[in-house]
Amino acid sequence: LAHSFGKCAQLSDAAGGGTRSRDWWPCQLRLDVLRQFSPEQNPLGADFDYAAAFATLDYNGLKADLKALLTQSQAWWPADFGNYGGLLIRMAWHSAGTYRIVDGRGGGGMGQQRFAPLNSWPDNANLDKARRLLWPIKQKYGSAISWADLMILAGNVALETMGVPLLGFGGGRVDTWQSDESVYWGSETTFVPEGNDIRYNGSTDYAARASRLQEPLAATHMGLIYVNPEGPDATGDPKLAALDIRTAFGRMGMNDSETVALIAGGHAFGKTHGASGTALGPPPEAAPLEAQDLGWYNSFGTGNADDTITSGTEVIWSKTPTRWSNGFLNSLFKNEWTLVKSPAGALQFEALNGTRDYPDPFNKTFRRPTMLVTDLALREDPTYRAIAEKWVDDFQGLTDAFAAAWFKLTHRDMGPVSRYLGPEVPKQRFIWQDPLPEAKYPPISEADQEVLKAQILKAPGVNVSSLVAVAWGSASTFRGGDKRGGANGARIALEPQVSWEVNNPKQLRVVLDALTDIKDAFNKKSRTTQVSLADLIVLAGNAAIESAIPATTKAKVKVPFTPGRVDATQADTDPASFAYLLPQADGFRNWRNASAGGAWALASTEALLVDRAQQLTLTAPELVALVGGLRALGAVWDNSARGVLTARPGTLTNDFFVNLLDMETVWTADEGSGGELFTGRDRATGKVRWQATRADLVFGAQAELRAIAEVYAEAGGQERLVADFVKAWAKVMDLDRFDVK
Ligand code: HEB
The missing domain is CATH 1.10.420.10 (Peroxidase, domain 2)
Structure with missing residues (x-):
């Protein structure tokens, strides 16, 4: 039996071959995108620190080798005009050029051109040769330079050598070791010159x-x-x-x-x-x-x-x-x-x-x-x-x-400038980098944090739900794709975020005003340190959560807090660019964007929830713990009872899971809701018990999510939920803290 590589063997195959769940149920909600790039997959080791490895790099030696490579024509792929420059520039441009600002995915930040589908896209034809030409250099410098950085730097060296005065280079693109399956490349099943019918809805106008x-x-x-x-x-x-x-x-x-x-x-x-x-x-x-x-x-x-x-x-x-x-x-x-x-x-x-x-x-x-x-x-x-x-x-x-456009092309998927590595990072700042001011004061002390938390909880007009919702709204704009968004900068207080429906602008105003008063009073009094609104927003969420842990929970819990955030200005915030950070749905707050277009309008609410969780770099258990906790805390966007499956909202309990899995409740879809809204009734009396959305019921419906939900509903689930929720929450609050990582 001759095996042709990349083709399927006739009968069932080993190593995951045969007819799979995905073949039987092509539309099942898959959690695969939450299991990508796990540390165990990294051949450099789970705790490989690329920044530390890059610091050992002989940067000038590497650039000299790249420059020499340009004119060392190889018999197996002779260089046009005796110079590989054009080929290497095209490789770098195609690496960076898959970036889309709309969802922040794609781009050159992860070395994805090495893997399918990109390695085999018709448009990337013969870029396999470009990467292979680089192999001796990659081999020489090892893990001190990632493929992702090397591909961009090779383009830079080609341009510089051929006479373009560039702005510089920031390293820091960390390699991945598998194809990033979270990127939606379209729904067509053929490549160019076909393969565009669905994205244009069949139109040839x-x-x-x-x-x-x-x-x-x-x-x-x-x-x-x-x-x-x-x-x-x-x-x-x-x-x-x-x-x-x-x-x-x-x-x-x-x-x-x-x-x-x-x-x-x-x-x-x-x-x-x-x-x-x-x-x-x-x-x-x-x-x-x-x-x-x-x-x-x-x-x-x-x-x-x-x-x-x-x-x-x-x-x-x-x-x-x-x-x-x-x-x-x-x-x-x-x-x-x-x-x-x-x-x-x-x-x-x-x-x-x-x-x-x-x-x-x-x-x-x-x-x-x-x-x-x-x-x-x-x-x-x-x-x-x-x-x-x-x-x-x-x-x-x-x-x-x-030069300016090339720098933007090759760096705009890297997130904050604090991620840029190496001796050639330009001093100049650009608006597309979502700039943040330098911190002028040391981070607030633990003692100050406790004082501020006590003040926050006594502030007028705020409650657990609103404080948690605002902190979540501030941090959860982060997208792992291009590392934009997050709580640092307090841009939730600026346009356009301050007006987003999902942030409940009226409630947001009340919380921001209360926190601003506390901030101003503290900063007037203190000479040695100052607190930022960005820090206070997160601290307020933490204070609310700590106050919401029921006394019966057998664990003393403090929500981890990493101070040192700064406040951005409106002038440093391009509203048109930030508009793209509006999630198409935030199932965590039970919100779906009614005016979402494109592929999102077609996606199920639960798929958008998983998509958002992927942008937040969450695992499946983290997703489950966060949604259950946020619902119990009542942090839904409109303060409705929908999804809040608890009799004591504002308390961090496992009630959401206990009640969701309760066999005495029977769920039916609400008429006229297009299968989006549901009512749960008492099985015996028919009395209405709960209201919910797809982003709630999926935790009982999808078998793998249900398996996790059971863990939080069973004996010991209350303690486990509090511990896991707090950990996942702190992770989300700190997703953008590249300045301290
Ligand atoms: Fe380009 C090449 C297309 C843009 C750079 N491009 C090329 C080609 C084509 C194209 C078709 C050829 C390939 C072969 O080899 O055959 N482009 C294109 C288009 C566009 C572009 C359609 C849009 C309009 N490019 C671009 C950009 C850049 C570039 C933007 C940068 C910046 N390209 C390039 C180069 C080259 C090319 C350098 C050459 C390569 C060699 O030499 O090899």
Whole structure:
């Protein structure tokens, strides 16, 4: 029996083969995304500290080796123009470019290009070669440099060596060891050139559909980083391509001028590859074992060098493809363009009367100027044109804009600047980094914390539920994807968060006013230290929880607190960018965004709850403990009784689980609620006992969640819930404290 790697054996297979639960029940709610990247999976050890390893790195030696690599052409993959720069820049850009601001997922922060599906996306064709070229260097420096950092740094060194003055480099991207299954890449089952029907809802009205790309997606096709280089569905239309580019780059958090700078700057280098229409072999994930994780075997000619096939387009943008210049924009505006086909049959533009002075990468002959359909978008779209034309005669302007946009592209998924490592971190701060002021005072002492907690609990108009809800609202904007959000900065007191429905703005105001009074009084009195609103918000939640633990609980509990948060200003808070931190649902507070669009509108409430838990980097037991505790504390967004399955709300009990699992209650869906709301009645009398949502009942319905819920409902469950809730709560409050970790 011959086994072809990556293909299924005919009969059942060992190691998880055969027909699985997922095959039987494709729509079952899965908790897999809460079990990713567990420390036990890390070959470097559960307590590997990348920052410490990076501190031992010979950074300059590494950069020198990367620079030397650029011009050390290898026989197994000869370098175009004798320089791997273009290839490495494309690798870095495709690594960072999967980032979407909408949900903060994707991006270059985890070294995901090494794993499926990204390693086998058509758009990443032959980037397996780029990573393999880096292997000797990775091998030499070991765990002191992550693959994630190395891929970005290689792009930087290529750009610098070829003449772009960059802003710098921040290390700190920690490798993962498996595919990140939390990223929604779309629902299609085919790759580009098909694979975009669902994200556009079947529409082929290219002008209308561009901006309606299903959220949170940023790419126009399954298997592309951004847009089809031949224009929407290979229509060859640059104007329509511009609309796709605007949506795709916008979803990456880039404005029009950053977009033009990135494309005009990136395509100053290298070339595209479409030597022939010969079909390529399977991508790495489906390639035969002996190919050793390399894919896209090319049977045309030598299979590489001048015979390389990657995208199928065959374009050389600049007369100096290994040197930073304005060659791209000059060519774009100074030539007349005709739509032609590459040798592989892909649509592209050629200047038919242009001079043959664009160098062939290998044979010392020269070609006419060529461009991608998407490149022409920078000339045919009026807004892009105004920006691009200005830079034709302002090379310095393009250089500055490209350097800034490249830094943003490659760092915007890294979160706070306190995560950046290494000697090349720029001093300058950018608004997209969600900047925080320096702490000017030592963190408040434990004695002060106790004084403040006592004052908070006596403050007018607040109660356990509101204090807990506000602290949760402040910390729970964190997203593990791009490490944005969290309690530090107290941005819950600023726009747009202060107005979000999920934060119950009226109640939030009362709590913020009370806490601000306490803060002002404390700071007026104290000379040695000052308390921030951000710290007080978390401390208030902690105080409320400590006060809500019933006296009968056989454990003395203090909620851990890490002081030292600072308060951001509105000027340092871009409301448009922070709007993306609004969760599409917060099942923890039993809220669902009625106006959510895209894939979220289609997702079940319970799937959105698991999704949120994943962004908060929670495990399944942490998710269960937090929801049960928050419901018992009455910290639901609207202060309703829905989901609060307890007769004594505001007390940290295990009542939610005891009552949910009580067989004397019978649940039915409320008519007209679309299966979202439920009523629980006494089995014998029919009397209404409880109201609930899907984000409540899922803890009794989904077998694995139910198994955990039982633990909190059984003997010893009260003590266990208090201990586990407090631990998980403290974890959420500190998710963004990279400044102390
Ligand atoms: Fe790029 C290349 C597309 C953007 C950089 N690009 C390339 C290609 C294509 C493309 C198709 C070819 C591939 C082959 O090889 O075949 N892009 C594209 C598109 C876009 C872009 C569609 C959107 C519009 N790029 C971009 C950016 C950047 C870049 C943004 C940066 C910044 N690319 C690049 C480079 C290259 C490319 C560097 C070259 C590579 C070599 O040389 O190899």
